[in-house]
Amino acid sequence: MNIAYHVVGIVAALWIGFSGFSLFTRKEFVVEPLQQYGVPTSWWNWLALAKSAGALGLIVGFFLPAIGIAAAVCLILYFLGASATSIRAGHASSAIFPVLYLVPAAATMALQLAR
Structure with missing residues (x-):
């Protein structure tokens, strides 16, 4: 579980960081x-x-778990907001794209909580 957490966390951080x-x-x-x-x-x-x-x-959550959980929660909220913005703007078909970033953040949080 620990290896999965680190792999998923690194992949999520790189993917979301690239988006930023x-x-x-x-x-x-x-x-x-x-x-x-x-x-x-x-x-x-x-x-x-x-x-x-x-x-x-x-x-940072690898070393300070509370920071990692807070970051994951905030990213989940961010990407939920991005999906809502897409839907509100009349582009419901593209609302799935923010979810593609939300899922790795949520998986990182789930794996961290399961440790």
Whole structure:
């Protein structure tokens, strides 16, 4: 279980961290949906910071479990909000994409709690 927790945690942190980096650097595949959903550009750096901090928190959770759990909970809430934003904007078919980030964060938390 310990190995699975570390592998899933590292993969989740890298994937979510890449998403944060992609938003910081304004990659088209991240920016285009945000524009379509009507997310103000003034929020983009804050959203990227939230993703990046959550990814870092998952790694810190290997050493300080409370931080890892808090990071996972916040990432789950973040990506639930992203799905809700997609649905609210009339793009229900793309609401699954934030869930693809939510699942590894939730799996990391579940594995950490099961240790």
